[in-house]
Amino acid sequence: MKSLLNPRRRRFLATAAGLGSLLAAPLAASARTTGRQPVVVVTSYNDETFSRFEAAFEKANPRYKLQLVWRMPHDALPYLRQPAQGGADVYWSASPRTFATLAADGAWQPLGIARDGLPENIGKARLSDANGLYTATEMAGYGFIVNPGALARLGLAEPKDWRDLTAPAYAGQIVIPIPSRVGFAPVMVDILLQAYGWEKGWATWSAIAGNAGTLMDRGSTFVTDEVGSGRRALGLSIDFFAVAAIANGAPLRFAYPAHGGINPAHIAITKSAGNPEGARAFARFVLSAAGQKILTHSDIHKLPVRPAVYRELPDAYFNPFAAAEKGAFDYDGELGRNRLGLLSALFEQMLINSHGELVELWQRLHRAEAAGKNVAAARQLLESPLISAAEADDPALQRQFRNRLEGSDPGSAGASELVWHERSQANRTAAGRLLQEMGA
CATH class of the missing domain: 3.40.190.10 (Periplasmic binding protein-like II)
Known part of the structure; x- marks a missing residue:
């Protein structure tokens, strides 16, 4: 079985877990060394997925450097409730209740990105927060x-x-x-x-x-x-x-x-984000046509939330928007x-x-x-x-x-x-x- 994290990421995770809200210090040092601004992403995605987004995002946005903090949903909640939210800029994960709970805490700031080509719903399921604090990036x-x-x-x-x-x-x-x-x-x-x-x-x-x-x-x-x-x-x-x-x-x-029914993965920008513009750039990329296409890679095979992406996929690739038109997603999350x-x-x-x-x-x-x-x-x-x-x-x-x-x-x-x-x-x-x- 493949490791979820390569050695470099495991070292970073250990550092992040130990420093909590003091995470900003090593990240500042990283920025000085690389000349790029760090964007700290808390996520439960495995390395196969994150590394592909990391490479594509940094190529398209060379001023930024992604930093990973890997947390499962039940661990992410207390992590993001730390002072300064553990130094996180972005939370990106499949855990609808965690996003809703943290929204009630006032943990997010408005996403503030354009939603052109992104529907608000699939069937009866909402894909975006009514208050514009977070939005779905893919579905299972x-x-x-x-x-x-x-x-x-x-x-x-x-x-x-x-x-x-x-x-x-x-x-x-x-x-x-x-x-x-x-x-x-x-x-x-x-x-x-x-x-x-x-x-x-x-x-x-x-x-x-x-x-x-x-x-x-x-x-x-x-x-x-x-x-x-x-x-x-x-x-x-x-x-x-x-x-x-x-x-x-x-x-x-x-x-x-x-x-x-669907289990959506969402993305949000933390209220305490040290790099909100970098966080916004990452959210914008994940939701872009280029980012959504990464989700369809054979090693990932997720269901994008941008309907236009499905027009370029083989007929055998399940299209949830087509299924929703037949009533398959009337579940109201x-x-x-x-x-x-x-x-x-x-x-x-x-x-x-x-x-x-x-x-x-x-x-x-x-x-x-x-x-x-x-x-x-x-x-x-x-x-x-x-x-x-x-x-x-x-x-x-x-x-x-x-x-x-x-x-x-x-x-x-x-x-x-x-x-x-x-x-x-x-x-x-x-x-x-x-x-x-x-x-x-």
Whole structure:
């Protein structure tokens, strides 16, 4: 596996982590040595991506020198809350909630760049902040990482949408990332709830979880590893991971469902930027036609936010703007953002805790159903959400979970979660009793 950072960048990261807000001192020395003004970029992009932008930007803007501080989203938030924001000029990453949280803190200054040729939305998803503080630079699409060979051996069709995954034939063949522990997964939960409605959305998730053979935790094996090896036939993910694995020879493809969603990467200029003009120049470059084309390089393969770029790409390159015209991106990220932490906690108690028991119950239910027995009552118990949609819309309840950012440790269960755990267990016990009574 390629290192995310080359040795030069790792040395810089160590320096940045040690100095925090004193970062300006070594950067000033760097500027005197090179004769160029430093632009400090905090990002979670790997070196394959950052180095290509670095080379192209510095060639087009020789007065500036990019300096990298590598931070994952849950680390970027405290880093950018330091005095002087850790010396950062730019934050560039895929973490919508981090950008929104820092916007509420007053951490950004207006981008102040032209948006010619850049749409404000794709489907119902906003690409730019309404106050002009940050904007999307690329998108990752949600869907299915599939192993065509494994599907063929099992006689399974490639799914077209999420409900296809509830079929008994997929039992044991699906990898699900745990939303409370895997950064991209909370939005995935909400995509189904918005697409199908609260009741039917949770019913669909319960059946999919009942077919899951692997739960992906933070720090565990990747979805692409499980599916690429053939241990499982399909995994729920975002396209970026599939593209990276395919580039390294994995026998995979990525399927975009009829009801999809995006995880946008944004760019913002810090309020404390020591070089705001350099920061603005970098943001302008990333959003330019030249910068957007870099995203389509075979080693990166992202989805640009500038629609005109797709006219120059092969027909096989997924065009999210064309898909949006067919309703594929009706997911509203702004509508769902405040409840993502809550949804992750509900998912944990309903579908992750005692997952083995849930899988067994769904297998018994499918067998009974195939035998012609009436399983409606047992199904309702397994499918019913733990709280109503009205309860989930309560701002006070949402605030209890709003700080559970991407990849952060949820900590111990609170009072609400203990109630949900008991309710979920009671539903499973009652469903098991009903199935036993019918001989299943």
